[in-house]
Amino acid sequence: MYKWIITLLTLLFLIGCDSKPKEVLNVYNWSEYMPEDVIEQFEKETGIKVYYSTYDSNEAMYAKVKLLESGGYYDIVVPSAYFIDRLRKEQLLHKLDHNKLKNWKNLDPLFLNKEHDPNNSYSIPYLWGTSGIAVNTQRIKDPITKWQDLWNPKFKNKVLLLNDVRDTFAMTLTLLGYSINTKDEQHIKEAYEKLKELKNNVRVFNSESPKQPFINQEVEIGMIYNGEAVMAQRENNNIKYIYPQEGVILWVDNLAILKNAKNLQNAYKFVDFLLRPEIAKRICEEIGYASPNKEAKQLLEEKIRNNTAIYPSKEIIEKATIPTDIGDTIRIYQKYWEKLKSEN
Amino acid sequence: MKKFSKYLYLFVVFVFLYIPIFTLILYSFNKSTYSVAWKGWTWSWYTKLLANDSLIETAIHSLILAATSSTLATIIGTLTAIAIFRYRFFGKKLLSGLIYIVMMSPDIVMAISLLVLFLLIKIELGFWTLLLSHITFCLPFVIITLQARLSQLNKHLIEAAEDLGANEYQTLRYVLVPVLFPAIAAGWLLSFTLSMDDVIISFFVTGPQFEILPLKIYSLVRLGVKPEVNALCTIMFIFTFFVVMVSQFLIKEK
Amino acid sequence: MTPSKANWLKKASITTISLWLAIFVFIPTLLVIATSFLRVGENNFVIFSFTLDNYQKILDPVFFHVFFASCYLALITTFVCLLIGYPFAYLLTQFSPNIRRILLLLVIIPFWTSSLIRIYAIKILLLQIERSLRFFYPDVSILYTEMAVLIGLIYTMLPFMILPLFSTMEKLDRRLIEAAQDLGATPRQTFMRIILPLTIPGIIAGSMLVFLPVLGLFYVTDLLGGAKNIVIGNLIKNQFLVARNWPFASAASVFVIILMAMLIFVYIKSINRFGGSRHEKVQ
Numbered sequence: 037m038y039k040w041i042i043t044l045l046t047l048l049f050l051i052g053c054d055s056k057p058k059e060v061l062n063v064y065n066w067s068e069y070m071p072e073d074v075i076e077q078f079e080k081e082t083g084i085k086v087y088y089s090t091y092d093s094n095e096a097m098y099a100k101v102k103l104l105e106s107g108g109y110y111d112i113v114v115p116s117a118y119f120i121d122r123l124r125k126e127q128l129l130h131k132l133d134h135n136k137l138k139n140w141k142n143l144d145p146l147f148l149n150k151e152h153d154p155n156n157s158y159s160i161p162y163l164w165g166t167s168g169i170a171v172n173t174q175r176i177k178d179p180i181t182k183w184q185d186l187w188n189p190k191f192k193n194k195v196l197l198l199n200d201v202r203d204t205f206a207m208t209l210t211l212l213g214y215s216i217n218t219k220d221e222q223h224i225k226e227a228y229e230k231l232k233e234l235k236n237n238v239r240v241f242n243s244e245s246p247k248q249p250f251i252n253q254e255v256e257i258g259m260i261y262n263g264e265a266v267m268a269q270r271e272n273n274n275i276k277y278i279y280p281q282e283g284v285i286l287w288v289d290n291l292a293i294l295k296n297a298k299n300l301q302n303a304y305k306f307v308d309f310l311l312r313p314e315i316a317k318r319i320c321e322e323i324g325y326a327s328p329n330k331e332a333k334q335l336l337e338e339k340i341r342n343n344t345a346i347y348p349s350k351e352i353i354e355k356a357t358i359p360t361d362i363g364d365t366i367r368i369y370q371k372y373w374e375k376l377k378s379e380n
Numbered sequence: 381m382k383k384f385s386k387y388l389y390l391f392v393v394f395v396f397l398y399i400p401i402f403t404l405i406l407y408s409f410n411k412s413t414y415s416v417a418w419k420g421w422t423w424s425w426y427t428k429l430l431a432n433d434s435l436i437e438t439a440i441h442s443l444i445l446a447a448t449s450s451t452l453a454t455i456i457g458t459l460t461a462i463a464i465f466r467y468r469f470f471g472k473k474l475l476s477g478l479i480y481i482v483m484m485s486p487d488i489v490m491a492i493s494l495l496v497l498f499l500l501i502k503i504e505l506g507f508w509t510l511l512l513s514h515i516t517f518c519l520p521f522v523i524i525t526l527q528a529r530l531s532q533l534n535k536h537l538i539e540a541a542e543d544l545g546a547n548e549y550q551t552l553r554y555v556l557v558p559v560l561f562p563a564i565a566a567g568w569l570l571s572f573t574l575s576m577d578d579v580i581i582s583f584f585v586t587g588p589q590f591e592i593l594p595l596k597i598y599s600l601v602r603l604g605v606k607p608e609v610n611a612l613c614t615i616m617f618i619f620t621f622f623v624v625m626v627s628q629f630l631i632k633e634k
Numbered sequence: 635m636t637p638s639k640a641n642w643l644k645k646a647s648i649t650t651i652s653l654w655l656a657i658f659v660f661i662p663t664l665l666v667i668a669t670s671f672l673r674v675g676e677n678n679f680v681i682f683s684f685t686l687d688n689y690q691k692i693l694d695p696v697f698f699h700v701f702f703a704s705c706y707l708a709l710i711t712t713f714v715c716l717l718i719g720y721p722f723a724y725l726l727t728q729f730s731p732n733i734r735r736i737l738l739l740l741v742i743i744p745f746w747t748s749s750l751i752r753i754y755a756i757k758i759l760l761l762q763i764e765r766s767l768r769f770f771y772p773d774v775s776i777l778y779t780e781m782a783v784l785i786g787l788i789y790t791m792l793p794f795m796i797l798p799l800f801s802t803m804e805k806l807d808r809r810l811i812e813a814a815q816d817l818g819a820t821p822r823q824t825f826m827r828i829i830l831p832l833t834i835p836g837i838i839a840g841s842m843l844v845f846l847p848v849l850g851l852f853y854v855t856d857l858l859g860g861a862k863n864i865v866i867g868n869l870i871k872n873q874f875l876v877a878r879n880w881p882f883a884s885a886a887s888v889f890v891i892i893l894m895a896m897l898i899f900v901y902i903k904s905i906n907r908f909g910g911s912r913h914e915k916v917q
Contacts, residue, residue, distance in 0.1 A: 062588035067599030068606075072432060088434065089591045090599035091583070095875035100584060102679070103495055109505060109588050126677050193775070199861045201876060240778050240860030251415045252761060254777065271415050364676060370877040371696075377864045378699050386725055393722050394740065397792065400755035401744045407758065416758050456654065459647035469648055478655045480898070481663055483846045484891045488871040489884070493662030516658040521843060525798045528839035532802060532832065548643040563801035565738075570797055570843070573745045580871070597748050613747040620746050624739050 059084040061302040064097065064110040066090060069163075069289075071322040078309050084302050094119045101128060101294065111297040112306065117288045118202070120159045121152040121361035129158040130293040136304045139311035146353055147288060147328040152360045159290035160307055161328035163319070166348060166356060167203055167285045170196075170250055170260040174274040182281040183211040186257065191237050196249050196258030199241035201366075201373040202359050203285065204231065207259055210283045216357050219365040228372035235376065250275050261287075263325040266345050277345040279352050286356035288328070401617060408610035425611040435596065435612055442576060442593040445507070449514035450571035456515065457522025457571075458564055462556060464523075465530045466538070483520045490517065491584040498585060505587035513585045514575045521574060522567035529563035670885035679880045688885035697869070697886065701893070704866040707780075707855075708848040711787040712795075715844050716837065718788070719795035723836075724829075726796075727803045738800060742793050753786055753857050760785070760858070778860030786854040791847065795840040802836030838902055846894065866890060 059082070063070075067090035075086050091097040094116050101113060105128060115123060123129050134140050137160070147161045171180045178188075186195055197204050206216035208227040218224065239255050242248075247268040249255045260268075265277035291310065293303045309315060316332035326346050327333060333341060340346060362369070408426070412419040429435065463469075464476060482490070494516070498509050541555045557564070579594045586592065597609060670688055675681040691697075726737055744752070757777065764776040776782055806829070814824045850867035864872075870890070873883035 064588065067596055072434065087589045089586075089588045090596055092595075092599040093875065095878075096583060099492070099875055099878075100495075103492075103499065103584075104505075107499070107505075199856070235862075238860075238862065241856075241862060242860070245414075248414055252417075254761065267414065271412065367877045367879055370872060374696050374700070374864060374869065374872075377862065378696050378703070386728075389721065390725055390737075393718060396789070397741065397744050399759065400752045400789070401747065403755040403759055404747070404751055407755070416761055456650060460651040463644065463647045463651065467644055467648065471652065475652065475655060478659045478663075480895065481891060482659055483842070484894045485663075485666075486850050486867050486870045486887050486890070488867075488874050489666055489887045490662065492874065492880075493665050494658065496665060497658070497662050512658065516654070519654075521794075524839045524842055525801060528798050528802050528835035529805075531835040532805075548641070552643065559805070562804040563798075565735075566797040566801040569739075569742045570794065573742060573793065576746050577749050579750075594748060594750075597750055609748075609751060613751050617743070617747050621743055624743060625736070628736055628739065 059299075059302060060087060061085070061112070061299050061306055062087045062089070062110045063112045063114075063306070064089055064091060064101070065112075065114045066092070066289075069114065069323060071318060074310075074315055074318055077315075078306060081309075082302075082305055084299075084305070086306070098122065102126070106296055108294075108296045108298040110294055111299045111303045113292055113294060114162055114289055115292065116359075117150070117152040117290065118359045118361045120290050120292060123292065124153060124158045125361065128295055130295045130297060130300065130303075131157055132160070132293070133304075137308045137311060139308050139313075142311055142313055142316070142329050142331040144328050144330040144333075146350070150288075150358055152288075152358060153290070159292045160311070162289050162291045162310070163323060163325040164286065164288040164328055165262045165325045166279070166352075167198065167207065167259055167261055167287065168265070169278040169280055170246075170258060170265045170268065171276055171278060172250065172253065172256045172272070172274050173276050175253075175256040180257065180278055183207055184282070185280075186237065186259075187234055189237075191257055193237065193239045194256040195234070195237040195239060196246055196255040196260070197234070197238050197241050198243040198246060198259045198261075200243040201369050203243065203259070204241075205369055205373070206285045206357075206359055210280075210285065210357075213282075216285060217360050217362055219362055221368050224365075224368055224372055228376060231376055232379070235379075247271075262345050262348075263323070266343065267324055269345070279348060284348075284352060284356045286353065286358045288358060404610045405614045405617070408607050408614045410607055413606060425607040426615075429608050429611045429615075432608065434591075435593075435608070438591050438593045438596045439612060439616060441590060445510055445514060445592060446572050446575035449511050449575045450518060450568050452511075453515045453518035453571045454522050454564060454568040457519050457567055458526060458557075458560070460519070461523045461526035461530060462552065462560075465527070465533075479520045479523050482517060483524075487578075487580040491581040494581065495584040505585060506590045509585045509587070510582060510590065510592070513581050514578065517578065517581060518571035518574055521570045522564075525567045525570065526560060526563045529560055533559065666884045667888055669881055670888050672881045674879050674881050679878065685881075688882045689889070691882055692886060692889050700864055700869050701866050701890065703863065704849050705897075707783065707787065707865065708845050710784060711791055711848050712841050712845045714784070714788050715792050715795040716841065719792060719799055719840065720833075720837075723796050723799035723803055726800055727806070734804075738797070741796055745793055749790055750853060750857075753790070753854060756786055756789060757857055777858065778862065780859070782858040783855050786858040787848055787851060790851065790854060791844045794843040794847070798839035798843060799833065799836040802833050802839070806832055834905060834908075838905060841901070842898065849890075849894075 061084050063086055065088065070088070075088060078084070079086055089110075091100070097113060097115065098119055101110065101123070104110070113123075120129075143161065147164060148156050153159045169180060169183070169186070176191075178185075178190075205224065205227050208230050209216050209218060209223060212223070212226055212230060214220075214223045214227070240249055245264070246258070246260045247264040250258075250260070250265075250268045251271045260277070262277055265275065268275045269277070291307055293300065293307070297303055310319070311329065313329060313331035313335055316327045316329035317335040320327040320329075320332060320336065321340070333347070409421050409423070410418060411422045411424075460475075460479075464472060490513075494509075494513050498505060503509055537555060537559070538551060541551045546554065577594055579598050582592055583595055583598075586595070600606070600609060669680055671684055671686070672680040673683050673685050673687070726734055729737060760777045760782050764774065767774045767776070810828050810832070811824055814828050819827070849865065852865055852868035852871065855861065855863060855865050855868070870883050870886050873879050873886060877883075
């Protein structure tokens with residue numbers, strides 16, 4: 037008995053005192069959101085050990101990063117645009133020195149200098165995509181062109197909505213002709229009333245992996261992220277991705293360096309490495325979302341480059357809106373979201 | 381006939397418990413990436429998994445953490461349950477109340493308050509903070525299981541031991557532990573289960589350099605559960621299954 | 635035996651546990667209670683100014699609706715787990731100690747693989763069942779119904795009922811049962827008057843270990859229920875993370891803890907009275 041306890045404690049001690057490599061980088065990202073061989077190549081080239089840890093939502097990442105503000109635990113995070121906006125306003129991000137990023141020029145200006153981060157002083161676009169409508173054309177023969185089509189009473193119990201308060205409200209606000217970043221409670225309330233009418237049609241709320249209900253034919257029509265739609269298409273050719281007339285929602289995930297990062301120089305090296313065309317291309321191919329790196333786009337196979345589900349036309353991108361931080365108004369959204377879910 | 385229906389009942393419950401496991405094992409061999417439709421057999425998820433060092437590393441982290449935290453939680457929990465049962469001391473009611481509070485607190489509340497605590501007392505986040513948190517949330521499960529067993533205990537047993545000149549340690553070692561053993565084992569097993577499965581608390585209290593499996597799996601779902609994860613779960617299931625069964629046979633041999 | 639040696643273990647265990655709970659439970663709980671009286675800030679999680687608003691906001695009908703819906707799910711889950719687990723645990727005790735131990739391990743081993751992945755597996759199964767049923771009944775729905783959620787919850791929590799029950803039944807005094815049978819008690823009487831009262835501590839422990847965690851299991855309702863409803867664990871988590879309203883979320887969790895403490899108190903009292911009265915009759 038004692039022998040076991042002593043062995044156990046020694047083992048623990050050994051784990052606790054694990055000898056640490058000198059040059060490290062702590063990356064905080066979605067799981068599997070960066071191919072492992074890309075990280076390995078970086079480690080080999082620079083001798084820097086990358087610790088890659090994961091989170092499952094922007095919100096959880098934000099809470100943790102904010103609480104750990106002065107700890108310097110993480111160097112790089114990969115938030116969506118509206119959380120860049122928030123982190124930036126709360127001065128949690130490091131102001132970038134663009135001269136240190138040789139490959140900055142590779143980025144497509146279409147994705148730079150947006151409202152969530154003017155001049156990109158704090159963030160580097162990593163991957164981007166849109167939310168639109170997916171439809172199983174084998175089951176649904178009517179032409180689908182707009183968000184309003186989801187409300188068609190024919191689709192009772194056949195619709196998928198994203199299980200994310202911002203995404204779903206953004207869709208409804210677009211449909212009603214309001215800004216997706218509105219702070220007016222009246223607009224939010226109207227969107228809630230509108231969504232309530234849709235609830236009868238909804239079979240499932242899913243934002244983790246909306247492709248699966250489509251592939252398994254649990255649903256026939258609904259909201260989806262474009263990358264998910266492309267993957268669904270590979271499994272079932274009848275699934276089509278549609279850019280609704282009312283406008284699409286654009287999302288961008290961005291690399292950002294935290295203000296109190298302990299390994300600042302390594303972080304710059306890593307970001308610059310990820311901006312290399314051939315690396316960005318590999319990430320794009322493996323993850324399945326579009327890269328904002330215009331040089332990388334040129335390297336992609338024509339099949340991917342010309343797939344409008346992945347790379348929509350310039351007009352669609354220019355017309356699309358990006359969700360930005362809405363501050364405390366999120367509580368009003370959340371209030372109506374809870375109401376929507378708890379009512380039958 | 382009666383015996384048959386008994387076995388049938390046991391069998392049916394076991395089937396209920398194992399069907400999801402068999403399903404995930406089966407799907408770890410499915411060629412299709414995301415579909416539930418069967419598209420043929422393949423080994424490729426296993427070869428992919430073997431190339432995925434980080435997934436395997438986190439699995440090992442998880443096993444080490446679960447084994448240590450459940451063992452320590454069982455030791456502390458057993459002593460606590462016995463202390464509450466046998467002794468009168470100041471603050472006993474409060475102590476029991478706190479144990480229930482652990483169970484009633486939503487995970488997220490415990491997660492954030494523990495993280496704030498660790499930041500206040502300045503412990504570096506990582507293995508140790510995970511260990512402390514896991515022991516804390518496993519404790520009530522051990523204690524409640526033991527208390528149920530203790531309440532049936534014949535108090536004369538302890539008195540008899542004491543009359544025969546056993547000291548506290550001897551009473552514990554030779555009287556209480558053997559009598560309580562089924563409950564102690566149950567407590568350990570439940571703790572191990574909880575520790576292998578906790579997401580929210582672990583997410584907040586761990587540091588960048590010690591990641592455990594549940595976090596990884598949880599985050600993976602964003603891109604869809606790949607059969608790779610099924611393959612990993614299959615390997616872990618078979619591994620734990622054999623370790624447990626072999627250790628059982630070794631104990632029996634003795 | 636020297637008295638100093640006798641007390642050593644007692645002191646050590648009381649000190650360890652008191653310190654442990656004081657540091658890792660008492661202080662964090664105080665933090666939560668304190669937060670529940672603070673105001674929420676624009677750029678900070680809390681502002682240090684006193685208010686009772688957060689408790690007032692709990693009176694919102696949405697919150698109550700979610701709370702009672704969650705309790706309802708948790709109650710049914712606990713009850714069904716007890717119904718399945720009780721005879722199962724009892725039958726397990728009928729085997730020889732070696733086989734018994736192996737069977738018990740067989741119960742728990744499946745639960746060492748990620749519950750999220752197992753819930754996904756259940757989802758696949760339910761989908762397949764639904765599909766085959768649709769050949770006969772085109773309109774049937776199984777996945778994304780309350781039924782699916784309950785199946786998932788019962789599956790996830792079953793061992794938490796079986797293990798405590800088993801550990802109280804394992805050393806049940808067989809002589810009492812035999813004595814009752816010798817005295818001509820029917821199986822029903824033996825069960826109601828001997829076995830059940832003796833295993834009440836196990837029932838209480840098991841119910842607690844199932845009921846309390848179920849309230850927080852949000853991913854089962856999300857995955858199997860299609861996230862069409864929220865449970866209390868979900869609501870509090872989202873208030874912390876999405877709405878970033880820590881004071882309100884803290885108040886909500888303090889409130890939930892108090893309500894549950896009351897529920898548990900009533901439950902233990904009533905079941906003990908039931909068990910106690912039966913027991914006395916036997917004597």
